[in-house]
Amino acid sequence: MATLEASSGPGYTTTENGNGPAPPLPSSSPAPSIPSSRPPAVETADPPPVEAPTTAGPVPPPEYEFDEGGVPVFRPTTEQFANFEKFIKSIEGIGAEAGIVKVVPPKAWKDALPDVRTALASLKIKKAMKQSISGGSLPSGCFFQMNEDHCRTYTVQEWYEASQSGQYQAPRFNEEGRAVFDPLRTKRRPTKDISDVHDPVARVAPELAMNPIGEGSAMQPQCNSSITFDLEETSSGFDKDHCSRLERHYWRNVTFAAPLYGADMLGSLFDHPTIEEAARDIPWNLTRLPNLLNRVNLKLPGVNLPYLYFGMWKSTFAWHVEDMDLYSINYIHFGAPKQWYVIPQESRGRFETAMQSNFRNDHAKCNQFLRHKSSICSPKVLERKGIKVNRVVQHAGEFMITFPFGYHQGYNMGFNCAESVNFATDSWIPIGKQATFCPCVPDSVRLDVSALFDPPVVRKIKLVVPNGPSPNKRERENSENGDFETNSTAQARPVLAPKKRRKVKAATSSNVPNSKDSMPASEREKSPVPAMKCVLCPTTSGLLLPTDKPNVWAHRSCATFIPETRVEAHPMDAGLEIVIGIDAIAKARWRLKCAICRVKGLKLPKSGLGACIQCAKGRCVVAYHVTCAMEADQIYTNDAQENPHCF
Structure with missing residues (x-):
């Protein structure tokens, strides 16, 4: 199991913004099992100089301050920002109490970011959602959000133009503080065939409407994918007063003018193919984020593969926690800010009770309804019930990190592009083992944390020396207790056999004993021991390695060539090896029939016998067991390409 480094990095301090420590967060309800790393209070008098400790201790957090909304804001130095794992380790205690933290990267890191215009020109927003928000029979201040597919594909330039027009544009405010919207801009068009007053893009980009619609365009105006906006x-322009006015306007008009949200788009602007490799190798690249989820042979979109989110005014994410109670990190590449609301750990229990009361019908159908991301509740409604709600504004170029059990909700203040991904630390493993999931959501993430991160169960085995002298009683007892002794003078090669007593079937002849207990001791010792078999092939010879499944063995060669499996060092003994990934083998691979076994005339079951590999040369689909192909000299690998070829 991978572990995170616990040593402190350079440049870490224990004070907060140079003005003394921030007030501690209360914690009246049970907090997650994450070790606290809050710095001790600083005395007002000058303390005596203290020498640096010689032993490694808890990593102190970098300087931070509390935002007006109660959320910790970290401003790490370049040295502190260079190691993501150490940074998260140093703020775990503070983040666990607050539920969420904001991280402002150093200016040197921002300056090193590549230009994403070329990447944006090649992106298309294909899965936009129309978000309908309604109150219905819910209590005042509570709303239900329903996401509907918006059947249209946008380029990024089209999405920007749509967000600046019609019902999707963010309001401006006059001197009296009243919302003002730009009038719809239209342009006289040459023919009536291309007039489409319902298309907001045509209103703000009249030059696009000048192009005649060709055949097969599905009545969509032709658009240039190049990026013309700055x-x-x-x-720019989102100061504190403007964000406060937008917040008031949002809650007063939350049920009007359903917005669009380009959410859950698999991709990254940190690691886009159009960006040079040197520019991708930067700290906090969400595609290459060092954490536990990236150290397992598992790729899950949105979990350890980042998603892109294209927002516009009022596009909303409802109250929820992350799948499997994971950590999450969100970064705004450019555009308008996000308004976040978060429940600290001290109010988590009361918040869940209040939401169950406000959304009784949803809770009656599913006790995990808050994972549906459909329940919206105003922070004022929660605060009237004594529930503390922290809030923070995330601007472009800033990170937001949510912690396990951190309920959060928010919305976008205008056109923007964000990127998000989940991650995990060592302290999350016990949390993940107890995490629940919602069976109502088909794409809900479900992880077997024990199978992924716990060491495999190693059963006791005994050593049998074929054709050698029978061990005496003491040697048999030592063998059964796990104390293995070998006879250095034995000529035969020792093999490992499972500790399993051979069952002797009752015989009908009176000359043959009907139970193993009636056999002489010498005869019992001469009874054959069942040989271990490879789960991946029918070959019984060759060295077998244990797998991550109990009582299952495999050849090293089979595990090397089958794509889903791999050979790693045994977690209990670095001198041994173990085969990982048996359960990851696709069902179709188990059903493949070996061509060599058919020639031999073996009767193969419908499900096949073991797992086969297929030829990777051209369109050849011939399947072989790895050992069968090796014995028949039918396998070939190239140094530059590890795929097996047959001839």
Whole structure:
């Protein structure tokens, strides 16, 4: 199991913004099992100089301060920001209490980011959602969000133009603080065939409507995928007063003018193919984030593969926690800020009780309804019930990190592009083992944490020396207790056999004893021991390795060539090896029939016998067991390409 480093990195301090420590967060309800790393209080008088400790201790957090909304804001130095795992380790205690933290990267890191215009020009928003929010019979201040597929594909330029027009545009405010919207801009078009007053893109981009619609265009105006808007300009103008006015306007008009949200798009602007490799190798690249989920042979979109999110004014994410109670990290590449609401650990129990009361019908159908991401509740409603709600505004170029059990909700203040992914630390493993999931959601993430991160169960085995002298009683007892003794003078090669007593069937002849207990001791010792078999092939010879499944063995060669399996060092003994990934083998691979076994005339079951590999040369689909192909000299590997070829 991978472990995180616990040593402190350079440049870490224990004070907060140079003005003394921040007030401690209360913790009246049970907090997650994450070790606390809150710095001790600093005395007002000058303390005597203290020498640096010689032994490794808890990693102190970098300097931070509390935002007006109660959320910790970290501003790490370049040295502190260079190691993601050490940074998360140093703030775990603070983040677990607050539920969420904001991280402002150093300026040097921002300056090193590549230009994403080329990547944006090649992106298409194919799975946009139309978000309908309604109150219905719910209590005042509570709403139900329903996401509907918006059957249209947008380029990023089209999405920007749509977000600046019609019902999707963010309001501006006059001197009196009243919302003001730009009037719909139209342009006289040459023919009536291409007029489409319902298309917001045509209103703000009249030059696009000048192009005649060709055949097969599905009545969509032709658009240039190049990026013409200014990325920096989309992020400017959102000062504190403007964000406060947008927040008031949001809750007063939350049920009007359903917005669009381009969410859950698999991809990354940190690691896009159009970006040079040197520019991708930067700290906090969400595609290459060092954590436990990236150290297992598992790729899950949105979990350890990042998603892109293209928002516009009022696009919303409802109250929820992350799947499997994982950590999450969110970064805004450019555009308008996000407004976040979060429940600290001290109010988690009361929050869940209040939401169950406000959304009784949903809770009656599913006790995990808060994982549906469909329940919206105003923070004022929760605060009237004594529930503390922290809030923070995330601007472009800033990270938000949510911690296990951290309920959060929010919305976008305008056109923006964000990237998000889940991650895990060592302290999450016991949390993940107890995490629940919602059976109502078909794409809900489910992880077998014990199978992924716990060491495999190693059963006791005894050593049998064929054709050698029978061990005496003491040697047999030592063998059964796990104390293995070998006869250095034995000529035969020792093999490992499972500790399993041979069952002797009752015989009808009176000359043959009907039970093993009636056999002489010498005869019992001469009874054959069942040979171990490879789960991946029918070959009984060759060295077998244990697997991550109990009582299952495999050849090293089979595990090397089958794509889903691999050979690693045994977690209990670095001198041994173990085969990992038996359960990951696809069902179709188990059903493949070996061509050599058919020639031999073996009767193969319908499900096959072991797992086969297929030829990778051209369109050849011939299947072989690895050992069968090796014995028949039908396998070939190239140094530059490890795929097996047959001839």
